[in-house]
Amino acid sequence: MSFRAPFAIPRRILSSAATSALRPATGGYVTCYSNPRRGLATAVPPVTQDATSSKGPTAMVFLNMGGPSTTNEVEDFLSRLFTDGDLIPLGRFQSYLGPLIAKRRTPKIQKQYADIGGGSPIRKWSEYQCAEMCKVLDQISPETAPHKPYVAFRYAAPLTEMMYQQLLDDGFGNGKGGRAVAFTQYPQYSCSTTGSSLNELWKWRNRLEGSQADPTGAIQWSVIDRWPTHPGLVEAFAQNIEAQLKTYPEEKRDKVVLLFSAHSLPMSVVNRGDPYPSEVAATVHAVMQRLNFSNPYRLCWQSQVGPSAWLGAQTSDTVMQYVKRGHTDLVLVPIAFTSDHIETLYELDLEVMEEANSPGVKRAESLNGNPTFIKALADVAHKHLQKGEPCSAQMTLRCQGCKSERCLEQKKFFAGKQHGALVM
Template sequence: MTFRSPFAIPRQLLTGTTSLGGRSAISTRLRCNQRGLATVVPPVTQDATGSKGPTAMVFMNMGGPSTTDEVEDFLSRLFADGDLIPLGRLQSYLGPLIARRRTSKIQKQYADIGGGSPIRKWSEYQCAEMCKLLDKMSPETAPHKPYVAFRYAAPLTETMYEQLFADGFGKGKGGRAVAFTQYPQYSCSTTGSSLNELWKWRNRLEGKRANGGSEPAGTIQWSVIDRWPSHSGLVEAFAQNIEAQLKTYPEEKRDEVVLLFSAHSLPMSVVNRGDPYPAEVAATVHAVMQRLRFKNPYRLCWQSQVGPSAWLGAQTSDTVQEYVKRGQTDLILVPIAFTSDHIETLYELDQEVIHEANNPGVKRAESLNGNPVFIQALADIAHDHLQKGELCSRQMTLRCQGCTSERCLGQKKFFAGQEQASMVI
């Protein structure tokens, strides 16, 4: 079985590389409230008389096309990103070519899951609900204003930044913003790429720091929540969803159900460079199993391998097929690296992996989506970050062992701040 992923690259095209392409025009971003009605984020006023607020809370994620008409633009940006899909020196040529070739097939996939990705809906809902909790938990940094910055789909990073300006942050007014990655486990291909993009637009729109490390007057002061793989609230949300799915099996069989934790794979070239993602995903899995008291056998597997090069395995699709052949037909797939439904869960897992298993015992645990336990976890993580006053985790100051990217070095030094910049190696 071959998954028709948006990342699938024809073998004959894998010969070269690109620089990032153009970006769509800046437009006023609308927020969606709990009922799905568009509402404009109201302007905020900076208060320098004692309050530490307002605080912009910016959810960062890959994003996805909300309609099938947005698929080609989404793919074009995705294949232009050398952090995610390194294509070498011909990337600026190959990226658009691959995007055009893949568009019709990927449009069909999004049509099959309802006409578009639900990731924007869930991201905006999760962020808005988290901010409501934060206003009560941390009144000194309130009001907390929700924003979403997607890497490859609307609202793009530059759109979010312009919205911050429109809402009273920056442009000489200062203010605080927290970049909150919605990849619980850090990878240079995901969180790293989003932070590179945020750093790029910050420099373009607000100016670079002076050689002495000083900021231009009135710029937005950024901090970063860069990873949270074993937070107790995240673990509890995953565990409860697994327990709910286990209850759908006969009681006498529940302890024999195999749990298959599935995360998006990485090229082995990235893994061998020292990317922390595999270890952090494994940490999440272990924490969840510890919460479940290791009652069930389990494995970690990897989905969405693309192209002919070596990727981290074993693959989720192959794992399911092999266990079913061996007679182990009670399996629960757990999307352990995703915070909401999107094409990898709704299409790849539900409509390909589970469909091709052709057995009622193969099921999937519900995604986190609007889970109140998960949203409380987000608020707890953010509250802890705000209380500590840290700019980023100590782990973020350490580059991968094999990293030679000057952009990565510059980005990490920026977000680490003057006091920790010397620690970035």
């Protein structure tokens, strides 16, 4: 079983874990402004607080899981991942078990990253998307310009603490104030993804700027915490699906089955009240509405590993069952990802599709540098900046079964005075 989703733990390791040692990141933070295919990057220009715009400058911070850019980074990436209790709860011995699991898994995962080109492209695409979005924002929202692009990954460089220190070095905070927007790149909210990233951001904000809710001169944060049915996101997905459908003969095109695939979740997380399954389903329905329900479709879930119950049906099982039944024309649509990474390039392309062994099983292109998607990002950000709210009202609600004090305090902080009383 390969490493797929962030929750992927081998059954035998989970069974032995009855019931961090994070290596310091080094090096400066860079943001890509050039052609992403060339892999060039330049340092983010320093920000000063005497900008001519009335409400700028504005730091736009993309939050995502991240991925190792080289095979040498795999063990550190896995160690951070397996010591994150928000993502993979392993109990009181997590800080010990996490690095052990990571070390054991590293050789196999290094091989998988080698098979997709030597590392994850998620940093390249995230930096490109953020930089291009900021260019659009400078044009459509001049009152909050200049917009400065930053990326904060949860488990790989640039880590959240690296990004935060760069903000301070660039002139935000440290008594100068300034505005920053935490923009989740998980369109559908989950406590295991967006929630974990916000917990990390809140932690480093407290460490680097103090734990008070509103110290004078600190960075003023707001959050774009979900955007599952934004028309631009829906349009970008629909365009990629339509492009792939055109590769089938016209007489067969409307019979191609669309299989929307998203990360699965353990049922313990789902039953706690996590909104992710319903928000993913909302994205799928919106995309099918845009396509006028032209094709039969299903939502399936990839990456279940371990003995506990997970949200299904699984993507790999679904593909094989349909192929056996004679449905050999299938388009896989990664509906919860904003760019390519190991789950698309390895799990879908090199495992699921090769196992199906059918020329009719294909995958819609990921969003990556899609211009429609870049415009969607800018529109989401622009509307957020215009609205002036710290976060959505939906973010103020904890999962019905949530017992995490860290989650409670993080939500209170980001909700601010405007929505803080709603967080309970």
